[in-house]
Amino acid sequence: MPVPIVEFSDERLPNGLRLIVAEDHLAPVVAVNVWYNVGSKHEVPGKTGFAHLFEHVMFQGSANVGKAEHMALVQAAGGTLNGTTWVDRTNYFETVPSHQLELAMWLEADRMGTMLGALSQENLDNQREVVKNEKRWSYDNRPYGSWMEKMLGLLYPEGHPYHHPTIGSMADLDAASLEDVKAFFATWYVPNNAVISVAGDCDRAQVRAWAEKYFGSIQPNPAIPALPDMSLPEILGEERRETVEDQVPLARVYFAFRAPAFGDTRLDAIDLAGQILTGGKGSRLHRRLVREERLAQDVAVFTLPFVSGAAACIGWATVRPGVDVAKVEAAYLDELEKLASEAPSEDEVARAKALTEADELGSLARVEERADRLSMYATLFDDPAMINTMLPRYLAVTGEEIRDAARAIFRQDNRIVLTYVPKPSGATPDDTDGSGATRDEEAA
């Protein structure tokens, strides 16, 4: 099918704010999306979790908007909204009926310009408790909940900005002061560190006029700090293994491999390898481990597309009751080995591409996703046109390139094997903290 091209404009206001507008009038809806070039990789030791805590604080009001009123105004306008934080960035977004676009832009401008003066200790304390409950809910009180924190700790060396998870540590969250939060805002939440994308039913000239009106007076920060050198050797250089006892009924083996950073075409090939290995019933790992040999309840392979230094390819297999964990690990690694030694068939590659194409078209059909992608490619690569070039890039990958990319990373001296096993029954309650007996508080 024809690949639709997203047409957009791309410019900067005098204060450095990058404005991208992609008009499309199919539906009477429009998305506003702001990416701040700040994520958990910008945090320093002792202050982990700040970027994410800050994201919560951004909904606590600004000069002309009360606490939680941002949510109320957008929802009453018939809109949806949220904000998310990840290692490389923080984003905020609203999708609204098109006649409410100006409100969404004004709300984003008001908090970019004036959040600092409105923040109170009371609201910070409240959101600190909310975030601690988010951590308990998403990590601590969930089977296998500590895996991501452990995996990042094993994948990235101590002191590397990807070493700690975005949620941070309870101790650092407790220690966050109003002054810390204000300094964070003054440093990073400035127009020259942000991209605003507007996609959907809008008028480009009108959007530009509103951007100037509402964002134009916000002062830039002329001294945005540079990131430390995040480069890493291409491979880990050793195999790292850890076993965790947890309150889980089934063992699960997590795998991780250091991989080329997001943006490198070799990572595109690894994405397609993931599709070939675990994308659906016909995929290699699913077919062998789940269907034929019935060793696993489920399997996964996917990439963590980090942009600085090195990304990662992650996977897991959940071990069926009564099956030897070692056997599952061996079968899993054997399939990775095969992909690393022989190029997948043309038919396999074609199917992986067809599904990738359909996924991409489905995602880009929604204005919310289109705006997010434009902000992402502009922030991470200074190249919003990647919204149109990524799919052709995937479609151009050959079977040999998939094999070569797999061979380069799926090796013993580049892997982490993190195995969760059921805690033996009869463990005393004192040994448990609900999140795994070998839970390591110092890791963050």
Next chain:
Amino acid sequence: MSVDGMISQRPVPGEPRPFDFPDTVRTTLANGLRVIVTPMPGRELVAASLALRAGAADEPDAVGGATVLAARGLTEGTEVRDAIALTEAAERLGASIHAEAGWDATSAGLDVPASRLAPALDLLAEVVRRPSFPEGEIERLRDERLTDLLQARSDPRRRADEAYVSSIYAPSSPYHRPAGGAAATVETLTPAELRVVHTSTYVPSRAALVVAGDVDPDEVVRIAESLFGAWSGPDESVPDPIDDTSAVTSRFVRVVHRSGAVQSEIRIGHPGLRRLNPDYHAVAVMGAILGGLFNSRLNMNLREEKGYTYGASAGFDLRRARGPFTARAAVNTEVTVPALHEFLAELDRIREAPVTDAELKAARDYLVGVFPLRFETPGPVAGSLAGLFVHRLPDDELDRYRGSIEAVTAADVLRVAREHIRPEAAAVVLVGDHDAFGEALQAAAIGPVEVIRDADPVAPPADPVAPAAG
């Protein structure tokens, strides 16, 4: 007021661009199959699904789980080809077929580029009309379901959901158990039970083919006629009423104890109302105010004021019979009992006095305003149309939706809160560390407390499990 040159004046909304639910063409084939097509020009990725009025609530208790397993079994092989060949054929079209069943319906569907719709519908017809339910594959699916049930017991959220429904419905009700069946019946299922589900409920009189996207309705009807025209089966009989008997006559507390849990999963409520209840629109507004919007009373109180939780909400699961009304949150262990007080206070408050004009307006404006966002792409359009068919709602239900919401008054909200929320006859279900809050819970006198100690939430594997050697 102006801070740093910022504009304090809030923008006034422009003129709304008119939006109507897209025009939909409905046809009935001679065998009774409904064909429902919504052309959405410019939407190249088409959503297609075959919806069947074949739900888990209709199956006999003895084969609990058969309907869900049958749906999952559809893509495990047909008379024409095995599961792998089927998957690969779909993937070559850029599509993956998904099939699932719930309490009221079974659905098999796919998203596919418009140019490949005909071969994709061919595959869809094949899995719906001619599944072979191969013995080995069905046995595997059954074992996967049993293993999933084992996993559910160790996950605090899923354990809470399971304990909650079994607390609020009488054992005679199918809603007492999971839609996918409990272990005792799932382990007895074989291809024979699945074939019974298929023969008796996968019939054209219970089915609708729903297609949305950049398609020509005449063309879709022609394709449907060629693929489904010869499909036959008994006429749909009048369905038996579903037993939705409540097990809650007065308030009680049930705690599933998990030693050392850092949070308590809370579920509070009772059987709610049917989808076809005439209070549907008023309940939507009331539910949004109580626990649906971000700024709902529950979330503002428990999250934004108290910081007890990452999110508190409440809502009605609307089924053919009375699905659950549930208020829910996960709170840190120390505040478990104070959080229960806040929940119960909010359930009382919504029944005691009318909501404010501002609350009413915010909820109505949200539900009305978000309507065009809901139907931006073909998937949700097809899903909503399938829902109308399943519940036998009139064709113009979605056209009347916004007007009906706008007509809801504060008096309506108060009336439906009093009628459909019953804090004095609610089950309060907790999964958490009873050792930490048990005394306070007893002292709070919320209701009689029962503590369940899962024998061993972690089932020992049959073989000793040793980590692999390095």
